[in-house]
Amino acid sequence: MDRKLKEKLLFLLFRLCALVVVATLAVLVGYVVINGIGVISWSFLTEFPRQGFTAGGIFPAIMGTLYLIALVLVIAVPIGVLTAVYVSEYSDQPLIDFEKVRPRLRRLAVTLHLRKNAEPKRPAKAKKLRKRGSQRLFYRILRIVITNLAGVPSIVYGLLGFGMLVIFFNLGMSLIASAITLAFLVLPLVITASRETIEAVPYSVREASLALGATKWQTIRSHVLPYSIPGILTGVILSISRAAGETAPILLTGALVLKQTLPDSIFSSYMALPYQLYALATQYSDATRPMQYGSALVLLLMVVGLNLVAIIIRNKYRKKYRW
Amino acid sequence: MDGSISVSNLNVWFDTNHALKDVSLKIGKNEITAIIGPSGCGKSTFIRCLNRMNDIIPKCRVEGTIHIDGEDINNPKIDVVEVRRRIGMVFQKPNPFPKSIHENIAYAPRLHGMVESSNGEGSEPKRRNYTKKEIDDLVEWSLKRAALWGEVKDRMHKSAYELSGGQQQRLCIARALAVKPEIMLFDEPCSALDPIATAKIEDLLVDLKKDYTVIIVTHNMQQAARVADKTAYFYLGELIEYGDTEQIFEKPQKKLTEQYITGRMG
Amino acid sequence: MAVKVKSIARRRAFVENGIRYSFAAISAFSIFVLVLVALFLIINALPAFRMISPGTFFFGTVWDPTSPLNPLYGIVPLFVATLLVTLISALIAIPIGLGCTIYLAELAHPRVRAIMKPAVEVLAGIPSVVLGFFALIVLATWAQDIFDPVNRLNLFVGGVMLSAMMIPIMVSLSEDAINSVPRSLKEASYALGTTRWETISKVILPAAKPGIVAAIMLSIGRAVGETMVVVMACGNAPHLTFNVFSSGLTMTATIANEMGEVAFNSTHYYALFAVGLVLFILTFILNYVADIILNRQEERY
Structure with a gap:
């Protein structure tokens, strides 16, 4: 076949593939929006469901999902971001600098009458600066653990949440059990995203700051972190949107189909949008269909909205910090 | 306190690679010393030892003594931060912070605070925060000193990334000067710049000599000949020859130096 | 001093x-x-x-944990269902994903790309329960009209819907791989007078191959572990079947369906954990191998 013709046909095929992907998105979103938009009203968003989900609204499910998001944020983000900072900035140096600690240990030994004097038995090699060992073992373990746990199915996390938190730690079917489960799920994502942006800050910036006499922490605080915050934020928002849309883990750890009150503490059970959609779609009659469409649309808006915010932040700051 | 440097038997290893071998030399105050030599000869490693920037490189080991104003900076009791505060450094590629011009310069002085004159020998000097006025004055002074003030005074709060390469490099010089160092280290400061920007930096270097001890690493021999009082030639981690620039360029004592100068190698 | x-x-x-x-x-x-x-x-x-003896667990062909007389815990039917669903979605997602990636990375006008990349990301962000909902109500009906399947909800419907989840993951990961191919390589090829397709097929794709393979593996890992789509679309009948148009119960769906009703400490409870462990190991291997491949790619460029 003619070279040019073959190329044209193939490229047409690739365009079609791309078209299929865009069409899939359009059909999915369009279907939910078209069917759901008529259901949405102020009362739908602010009322409890009534008459077996055929009247009233989805207020408790929205609130439940918001509570979950807030809790996951509080639990996973600080731990995740701080871990990422440690891994990126500190893990190349040993946790304990033995050159410095040894004399102190010797002095301690003297006070404990374990040895006679605090002088080293053999004179230390003169003028030897600290030796930075290849203390990367911790880093390697962390990397393997994180990259692999990011791919563990969410239902497995649900299983764990159920076995470990609900039963073993006796948290019961509760907001906190679900939130911790979701935090497990997003922790690897938060760490990976933060690590990538922190490590994207060029070495020369750190060097400049250190050469001006800033300490390591001062450098991290006033340069590394501020410049990577947009990236971290993007990662965090994407993780949160993932958590907000997850059904499998909360299915086993505390979401209820119907609960006539809002959760009054982190130890009470709750309703959540994704679980409500699942339960209504699979267990209830067609009479609840409008509420299903409404829940699907609200959930979609929440998650897609979060995604768009993340994309906008990223695109905005990508221009500002072009390394 | 005047910024004289004396290095003796300096050895540096990166893991197993012996990067500097028994380097000893003395650098006087208010002089420009150029360090020349082919790539990988240890030029950068040498000046990075002077403000202990090699500390942050894993697997790097430094032996030997470096006395600055008579004090051994490799002494574990010495505060690294203080060493780096007293020795400014400008890098190969301009590396301004992605902040405003003003912020770039104000950063380090704010960090260190202002040293108030100590009352009597032995007592510790007091530090206090700069006032806003003092910071502004200091920023202006630094920029003037780096011959950049005229070009940027109307856009102090614009991002430093909007400056040209040469302006960025002068901003980095101003940033280092704002800390009030005694010694300025330049690690191939012009390698990423065009000839006009390079000429401006060279003028600036000569001007800075009045107040600072200047050490410049360069791969450009004409540059060394133009600005330096003393020149040191490094080859494969060893200091081959060190002396007055004129002597090095006109009557080199060592064969290796002569070969390099006359362009038969590197 | x-x-x-x-x-x-x-x-x-x-x-x-x-x-x-x-x-x-x-x-x-x-x-x-x-x-x-x-x-x-x-x-x-x-x-x-x-x-349960490991033999019965790993080779038993009946999963019937609720039988009062003789509960059986054979993972084979669950495993086969997972395999079939994953196979279907991979067969759809890999070619389409690849085509879309090539279009996005090499052919698309920058302005088209600026819109399409976020679109792919949004598709990746759609909660799986919404996909499951769509499969349950719409896709299953379409499939019923076209293929006349054994059951309305079946493995095929689940697989097709899963591919919508796999594609965006694959596209964004393999696009990264293609973008990490050095520009100089591409230019060198064009300078030799090759057509765009020849450059893509002979230079860019081979260079990006490890990354693309890793992307495929990671997205397959996601398909294996996905729960809500299969639980809503596949009908959840725990029989051993190789017919993709009959309903089936995957490993993930088993856990989601049955965990809520089991008694703590019962055989069934632990059996579900065992299923979870199999899933964990399966996805762990996929991820680990993909990670190794990706690392090699990074080292190369």
């Missing part, structure tokens, strides 16, 4: 070390938590193999 600012230096060192150790403690905690997760899973799965 005449001025030694001792107390300041000491305070500074104290702060620095304090911060470093707190960071280390937090990192250690998060690793501890993540390792604990894996350990807990293994510990809870082990009793299953004391109650």
Whole structure:
């Protein structure tokens, strides 16, 4: 076949593939929006469901999902971001600098009458600066653990949440059990995203700051972190949107189909949008269909909205910090 | 306190690679010393030892003594931060912070605070925060000193990334000067710049000599000949020859130096 | 240096070390938590193999844990269902994903790309329960009209819907791989007078191959582990079948469906953990191998 013709046909095929992907998105979103938009009203968003989900609204499910998001944020983000900072900035140096600690240990030994004097038995090699060992073992373990746990199915996390938190730690079917489960799920994502942006800050910036006499922490605080915050934020928002849309883990750890009150503490059970959609779609009659469409649309808006915010932040700051 | 440097038997290893071998030399105050030599000869490693920037490189080991104003900076009791505060450094590629011009310069002085004159020998000097006025004055002074003030005074709060390469490099010089160092280290400061920007930096270097001890690493021999009082030639981690620039360029004592100068190698 | 600012230096060192150790403690905690997760899973799965012989578990062809007389815990039907669903979605997602990636990375006008990339990301972000909902109500009906399947909800519907989830993951990961191919390589090829397709097929794709393979593996891993789509679209009948148009129960769907009703400490409870462990190991292998491939790619360029 003619070279040019073959190329044209193939490229047409690739365009079609791309078209299929865009069409899939359009059909999915369009279907939910078209069917759901008529259901949405102020009362739908602010009322409890009534008459077996055929009247009233989805207020408790929205609130439940918001509570979950807030809790996951509080639990996973600080731990995740701080871990990422440690891994990126500190893990190349040993946790304990033995050159410095040894004399102190010797002095301690003297006070404990374990040895006679605090002088080293053999004179230390003169003028030897600290030796930075290849203390990367911790880093390697962390990397393997994180990259692999990011791919563990969410239902497995649900299983764990159920076995470990609900039963073993006796948290019961509760907001906190679900939130911790979701935090497990997003922790690897938060760490990976933060690590990538922190490590994207060029070495020369750190060097400049250190050469001006800033300490390591001062450098991290006033340069590394501020410049990577947009990236971290993007990662965090994407993780949160993932958590907000997850059904499998909360299915086993505390979401209820119907609960006539809002959760009054982190130890009470709750309703959540994704679980409500699942339960209504699979267990209830067609009479609840409008509420299903409404829940699907609200959930979609929440998650897609979060995604768009993340994309906008990223695109905005990508221009500002072009390394 | 005047910024004289004396290095003796300096050895540096990166893991197993012996990067500097028994380097000893003395650098006087208010002089420009150029360090020349082919790539990988240890030029950068040498000046990075002077403000202990090699500390942050894993697997790097430094032996030997470096006395600055008579004090051994490799002494574990010495505060690294203080060493780096007293020795400014400008890098190969301009590396301004992605902040405003003003912020770039104000950063380090704010960090260190202002040293108030100590009352009597032995007592510790007091530090206090700069006032806003003092910071502004200091920023202006630094920029003037780096011959950049005229070009940027109307856009102090614009991002430093909007400056040209040469302006960025002068901003980095101003940033280092704002800390009030005694010694300025330049690690191939012009390698990423065009000839006009390079000429401006060279003028600036000569001007800075009045107040600072200047050490410049360069791969450009004409540059060394133009600005330096003393020149040191490094080859494969060893200091081959060190002396007055004129002597090095006109009557080199060592064969290796002569070969390099006359362009038969590197 | 005449001025030694001792107390300041000491305070500074104290702060620095304090911060470093707190960071280390937090990192250690998060690793501890993540390792604990894996350990807990293994510990809870082990009793299953004391109650059910591994032979019956791994080779048994009947999964009937609720039978009052003779409960059977054979993972084969669940495994086969997972395999079939994954196979269908992979067969759809890999060619389409690849085509879309090539279009996006090499052919698309920058303005089209600026819109399409976020679109792909949004598709990746759609909650799986919404996809499942769509499969349950719309896709199943379409499939019924076209293929006349054995059951309205079947493995095929689940597989097709899953591919909509796999494609965006694949596209964004393999696009990264293609973008990481050095520009110089591409230019060198064009300079030799090749057509665009020849450059793509002979230079860019071979260079990006490890990344693309890793992307495929990671997205397959996601398909294997996906729960809501299959639980809503596949009908959840735990029989052993190779007919993609009949309903089936995947491993993930089993856990989601049955965990809520089991008694704590029962054989069934531990059996579900064992299923979870199999899933964990399966996805772990896929991820680990993909990670190794990706690392090699990174080292190369």
